[in-house]
Amino acid sequence: MKPRLVILCLAALLAGQLCFPAAAAAKDDAPQIEATIHLDQEGTPIHPFIHGMFTELLGNMFENGIWAEMLSDRKFFYPVNNSETLVPRNSRRHQLRWRPIGPESSVTMDKENPYVGKQSPVVSLSSGKNGIRQAGLWLEKGRGYTGRVILKSTDPVKVSVSLVWGSGAADRQTVVFEGLGKDYKKYYFNFTAGADVQDAALEIVGEGSGSFEIGAVSLMPADNIEGFRADLVNILREIGSPIYRWPGGNFLSGYEWRDGIGDPDQRPPRYDYAWNTVEYNDMGTDEYLTWCRLLGSEPYLVVNTGFGDAYSAAQWVEYVNGAEGSPMGKLRAKNGHPAPYGVIYWGVGNEGYGEWQLGHMSPEHYVLKHNYFGEAMLEKDPNIKLIASGASVPEQSSQYRNYRKPFQTELPVPFLGDFDWTGQLLLGSIQYIDYLSEHIYPNSGAYFDDATDSWVPYQFDFMESIRLAANRVKNSAETMDKYEELIEGVKHVPYWIDEWAGGRGRGFQGTIGAAITLHEMYRYSYYVMMAGITSVGSLYTYDDNKATISATGLLFKLFIEHQGDIPLDLTGNSPQKAMPGTPFVDIPLEPSGSPTYPLDIMATKDSKSGKVMVSVVNPTEEKQSFVLKFDGGKPDSNVTVYALAPAESTDANTLDNPDVVRLQTRKEKLGKSITVAPHSVILYEFSVK
Numbered sequence: 001m002k003p004r005l006v007i008l009c010l011a012a013l014l015a016g017q018l019c020f021p022a023a024a025a026a027k028d029d030a031p032q033i034e035a036t037i038h039l040d041q042e043g044t045p046i047h048p049f050i051h052g053m054f055t056e057l058l059g060n061m062f063e064n065g066i067w068a069e070m071l072s073d074r075k076f077f078y079p080v081n082n083s084e085t086l087v088p089r090n091s092r093r094h095q096l097r098w099r100p101i102g103p104e105s106s107v108t109m110d111k112e113n114p115y116v117g118k119q120s121p122v123v124s125l126s127s128g129k130n131g132i133r134q135a136g137l138w139l140e141k142g143r144g145y146t147g148r149v150i151l152k153s154t155d156p157v158k159v160s161v162s163l164v165w166g167s168g169a170a171d172r173q174t175v176v177f178e179g180l181g182k183d184y185k186k187y188y189f190n191f192t193a194g195a196d197v198q199d200a201a202l203e204i205v206g207e208g209s210g211s212f213e214i215g216a217v218s219l220m221p222a223d224n225i226e227g228f229r230a231d232l233v234n235i236l237r238e239i240g241s242p243i244y245r246w247p248g249g250n251f252l253s254g255y256e257w258r259d260g261i262g263d264p265d266q267r268p269p270r271y272d273y274a275w276n277t278v279e280y281n282d283m284g285t286d287e288y289l290t291w292c293r294l295l296g297s298e299p300y301l302v303v304n305t306g307f308g309d310a311y312s313a314a315q316w317v318e319y320v321n322g323a324e325g326s327p328m329g330k331l332r333a334k335n336g337h338p339a340p341y342g343v344i345y346w347g348v349g350n351e352g353y354g355e356w357q358l359g360h361m362s363p364e365h366y367v368l369k370h371n372y373f374g375e376a377m378l379e380k381d382p383n384i385k386l387i388a389s390g391a392s393v394p395e396q397s398s399q400y401r402n403y404r405k406p407f408q409t410e411l412p413v414p415f416l417g418d419f420d421w422t423g424q425l426l427l428g429s430i431q432y433i434d435y436l437s438e439h440i441y442p443n444s445g446a447y448f449d450d451a452t453d454s455w456v457p458y459q460f461d462f463m464e465s466i467r468l469a470a471n472r473v474k475n476s477a478e479t480m481d482k483y484e485e486l487i488e489g490v491k492h493v494p495y496w497i498d499e500w501a502g503g504r505g506r507g508f509q510g511t512i513g514a515a516i517t518l519h520e521m522y523r524y525s526y527y528v529m530m531a532g533i534t535s536v537g538s539l540y541t542y543d544d545n546k547a548t549i550s551a552t553g554l555l556f557k558l559f560i561e562h563q564g565d566i567p568l569d570l571t572g573n574s575p576q577k578a579m580p581g582t583p584f585v586d587i588p589l590e591p592s593g594s595p596t597y598p599l600d601i602m603a604t605k606d607s608k609s610g611k612v613m614v615s616v617v618n619p620t621e622e623k624q625s626f627v628l629k630f631d632g633g634k635p636d637s638n639v640t641v642y643a644l645a646p647a648e649s650t651d652a653n654t655l656d657n658p659d660v661v662r663l664q665t666r667k668e669k670l671g672k673s674i675t676v677a678p679h680s681v682i683l684y685e686f687s688v689k
Contacts, residue, residue: 032673033626034573035596037603037614039688040632041569044526046604048242049298050518051560053539054499054532056248057255058275061537062283064094064544066232066291068224069282070137070145071202072096075216077269077278080107080121080132091276094544096137101205102130115150115184115215117268123204124211125157131205132214138544139165139193139200144222147202148188150265153180155210162203163191163219171195184215186265190222198544216265226290227282231547235540236295238549239557243298245347245498245532246288250274252350253306253358257316260284262335274358285320286332289341298345300498300530303377305349305369305389306359314376317346321381347437347498348373349389353396353421363421367428374432387496388429390436391421392479394472397585398443411448412584415482426483426490435529436493438476440500440517442468447580447587456580462505464579466513466619467592469502470520471579474588477524482584494529497521501534507652508661508679510538511551511644515617515681518559519602520592522567541653548658551644551651555681558642558663562683564604564613572596599624599676615683618676621649625675636687639670649679 055061063069072095078086080098098121100107106127109119123130139145149161162174175189193200202219206212223230247255251274259268260281267281285301292299301320303313318328320341329340351357352366361369374386391399396413416423422436444465446455460468476495484491502517504510514533521528539553549557572595581587594601600617612635618624646661653660676682 031573033596033599033624034629035594035601035626036571036629036631037612038569038571038631039605039612042605043523043567043569045607046522046525046563046565046567047529048560049530050521050525050528051241051556052243052245052300052498052530052532053241053536054248054534055244055246055536057251057272057279057283058249060093061535063092063280065537065542066228067283067287068220068227068229070219070221070544071134071217073098073269073278074218075116075265075269075280076109076119076121076214077117077271077280079109079119088271089276090278096134098132098134100130101133101203103127106130107132110213115213116266120213120215122211122213123206125206125208129205129207131203133201133203135199135201137200137202137219138198139163139196140545141193141196143193145191145193145219146189146222147217147219148186149204149217150184150186150215151177151180151212152182152184152215153210153212154182155208155212157206157208157210157212159204159206159212161187161189162205163193163200164203165193165195165197165200180212184213218265225294227287228291228294229547232540232542233294235547235549235553236536239539239553240560241295241297241556242560243300243345243530243532244292244295244536245300245302247302249350249499250357251279252302252304253308255279255304255308257285257304257312257319261286261319261331285316286335286337289320289343299341299343300345300347301343302347302350303373305352305366305373306357308359310369310372310376313348313373314380317377317380317384321384344383344385345387346377346384347387347389347496348377348432351391351439352389353391354399363419363424366421367424370425370429371432374429378432385434386432387435387437387498388425388433390425390438392438392476393420393423393584394475394479394586395438395440396421397448398441398472411453412582415486423483423487426487426493430490433493435496438495438497440469440472440476440497440502442472443586444468444504448582448585450582450585458580460504462509463577463598463619465504466509466516467576467579468504469500469513469517470592471587473497473517473520473524473528474592475584475586477527478588479584480527492526495527496530497528498530498532499534500531505649507648507650508551508644508646509649511555511661512617512619512649512679512681514552515555515615516593516600516619519594519600519615519617522563522602522604525567541655543655546655548653548655550653551646551661554644554661554663558644558681558683559615562613562642562685563615564606564611566605566607568603568605568612570594570601570603572601596626599626601626610687611685612688613683613685615681616674616676618678618680618682621678623675623678625673627673628670630688633688635670636689637670638686639668640685641666641668642683642685643677643680645677645680645682
């Protein structure tokens with residue numbers, strides 16, 4: 001029988017010690033929380049990449065998001081008709097439709113000689129003025145919009161393209177194109193909106209005799225920055241994340257990178273079977289690398305090991321990094337980018353261990369596939385670094401929470417067993433591994449009971465839920481310790497936690513969870529080199545016209561600008577509370593966090609200035625006080641304080657109220673006892689002697 005490892009402090013739970021808020025810590029007779037910073041006990045430097053971002057071609061991260069295109073289905077994956085149903089279905093939000101102007105029968109789809117993809121609309125003018133229309137566009141009065149349409153006709157037709165913001169004759173601007181030819185040609189237009197509306201339309205109407213065909217259409221705000229929304233570029237520049245992962249995610253295992261290069265209007269739309277949507281490939285390799293240049297961020301590309309192959313991955317490396325004279329370098333130059341990009345970091349696949357993943361296979365076979373990819377990619381550029389698609393024992397175990405099929409293993413997953421995904425990669429592919437990817441999506445509705453060998457439904461309270469991801473960070477570090485102990489020659493393979501979610505709850509509550517998770521990554525900087533929060537969209541809130549930074553965006557801005565790069569040891573007298581679960585499944589051997597419950601306190605030092613930073617997360621609904629002590633030096637009493645402390649824990653920035661959560665800065669004196677506001681993240685910066 002397996003040893004009982006589950007830690008379930010029922011008495012503490014019944015006593016209310018695990019409940020939110022932590023009222024016991026605020027009582028007058030409660031012991032004073034103490035935190036001692038050991039200035040001479042330094043950890044491994046914190047890599048800037050810990051503040052990285054995860055992006056993928058999913059949902060509306062790019063389409064109707066970062067990418068400035070306003071039109072849906074601009075290359076006509078779907079037929080133009082009056083049907084209320086999209087076949088196949090499309091899971092994206094804000095999915096607008098092209099509708100016929102005139103009889104539905106006046107628009108047919110040319111599937112024999114389409115301009116791009118599998119079909120292009122043909123508009124017949126036999127019944128009069130006919131065309132197509134897409135409504136639901138948001139416009140701002142006085143704002144400029146720019147676009148293009150690709151047309152052809154063998155008949156003497158006149159095509160009008162109109163931006164329409166009302167029902168009156170004056171509520172539109174129109175550009176007319178005549179003399180169309182038998183071959184497709186691009187025609188450009190510019191408009192200025194005459195009103196603030198959320199249901200404007202773009203209309204393309206022909207008159208004359210015969211018919212005309214439409215290859216593709218585009219409409220963007222004129223202030224776009226190389227195709228990206230200017231407001232989001234500016235917000236993300238302000239935050240300053242040092243690295244962006246792309247193209248992600250589950251989508252990746254069906255992605256063909258060659259569909260995303262060259263003339264954007266002739267990149268084919270493809271159905272994405274991972275997310276049941278359509279990818280239009282407007283945001284491709286060169287656009288992503290332009291994006292990184294605009295933000296001053298390091299690119300991190302991930303190749304398709306699902307339905308993809310090693311040859312294609314190697315070709316992609318050559319397209320990005322090859323000399324201009326190489327076959328793929330010539331293609332890159334033809335596409336307007338003669339100089340190699342020099343991308344260093346390349347992920348090899350995404351979540352290959354998951355049965356939900358396109359191209360999923362056994363660990364034994366995936367090890368072989370990883371090696372094929374690594375060898376082929378390094379032949380094209382031996383200077384690149386490879387990030388393996390790992391899943392440590394806790395990650396593997398956590399994925400079994402909803403199902404246990406006959407061929408799956410016991411839990412915890414036995415180290416180096418047939419189903420230990422990372423273990424098998426370390427045993428069979430270490431020569432092609434520089435770093436290991438790890439994903440952290442904790443189970444928020446159950447814990448694993450080792451005694452009954454089952455997942456037990458459980459409602460985590462707030463104080464527990466904010467520690468779920470941090471527990472997994474520590475658990476992963478403990479797991480790597482175990483791998484190093486068990487596998488000869490494997491030492492210090494850093495994690496790239498390139499997908500993680502650390503917060504639960506509403507508004508600022510999610511930001512508190514993210515802050516606690518980042519603290520834990522700093523503590524385990526020896527093992528955690530890079531992290532990418534899921535996702536970049538958590539850094540802002542936006543609609544079709546405007547955007548503002550979110551509380552989580554402000555948190556990343558604060559930590560990127562003001563956290564030190566050297567972690568310092570911190571001890572205390574108030575250990576974090578135990579949580580239910582099983583080590584190497586869903587909890588670490590000991591609770592994560594600093595021994596300053598209910599606070600989470602992290603101390604760092606700036607290696608250049610020598611200044612010390614102490615960041616304090618108070619997740620409770622009450623003020624909390626603690627005594628800060630120092631070992632190995634004396635602090636200057638003059639302190640700069642940076643505070644995220646909204647009035648309510650559920651507060652969030654909105655477009656109408658963008659400063660509900662704001663970063664406040666003040667100067668004060670450092671006393672023996674420090675009091676922090678409820679539901680807050682506060683960073684103290686000072687010099688030491």
